[in-house]
Amino acid sequence: MSSAFCAALAMMSGMANAIGEAMVCVASINGISRNPEGYSKIRTTMILGCALVETTAIYALLVAILCLFIN
């Protein structure tokens, strides 16, 4: 029971992660609407940035999996 609670608590970082990833998307959409020629470059950078931002979520998921399965 407590391990499931810990896993849920660890996944709470997903909230902050969603906001961060949304900020990456908003910035890239703004960039594309101002400069449509740079679409391909901005898209590549956005996917890379999204992957970097996602890292915190992956860490949280790792901690949650550890909480669930190690005990």
Next chain:
Amino acid sequence: MFDNFFEMVIAPEVISSLIVMGIMMILAIIVGIQARFQDPLKKPKGLLLITELGVKFFDDFTRNMIGNRLPNMGGFVFGVAVYLFIAFIFGLTGLPSPVTYMAVPLSLGFTTFLLIHITSARFTKWKYFKRYVEPLPLFLPINLISMWAPLLSLSLRLFGNAISGWVLMTIVYNALESLSGMIFSFMTVTFPDGGAVGAAILPPFVTPVLHAYFDLFSGFIQTTVFISLSVILIGQEVPEDEENVELSRKGGN
């Protein structure tokens, strides 16, 4: 020392990693033979063309990021990128993917970690040890702890991504199997090992999309992130004074 050598338990992921290395070696030998017998005046084609494009891309990539001080870094990056991508999509064969075993991403991260420190020591000589007492000698314990941060972040990013994909795929497979077993429960045919045929009908129609995301797309993105971060972290240690490069070239000539 070798008493228990043959009783040692080798993780299946390590054997997968060896298979991936074998695939890479065979590819390298084929490309080497093709390159040896290739007429340099003719257009390359097939595997040789792909390899030449890759070599050019990674050489340009490292030259943009690091500069001209480390010209041989393209080969390392190319090798790591090919290994990582094949290791990520190796899970599609049904064998365990090497990246889901912590030792493999840890070794890859440790390679980058060693390269960072060797590059720093190579360019700053004895001033290398100054990085541990900056900005004050009081910061020595903090610096000693924070020097491991790149290793942890690089290896845990790869491991976490691979293991999360693997766990989610396992959950989806189990759920779909029981769902399909419930829907097609009227089929009484069974496999030779006792499993119901009805349970195997639904999963092949749903999981390829998830495999495409978790293995192909995610593997490609994580490979890109890993090599970009490695090159950026190594490039940070290289001093960027172009005048010295020019001077040393002139002096060399």
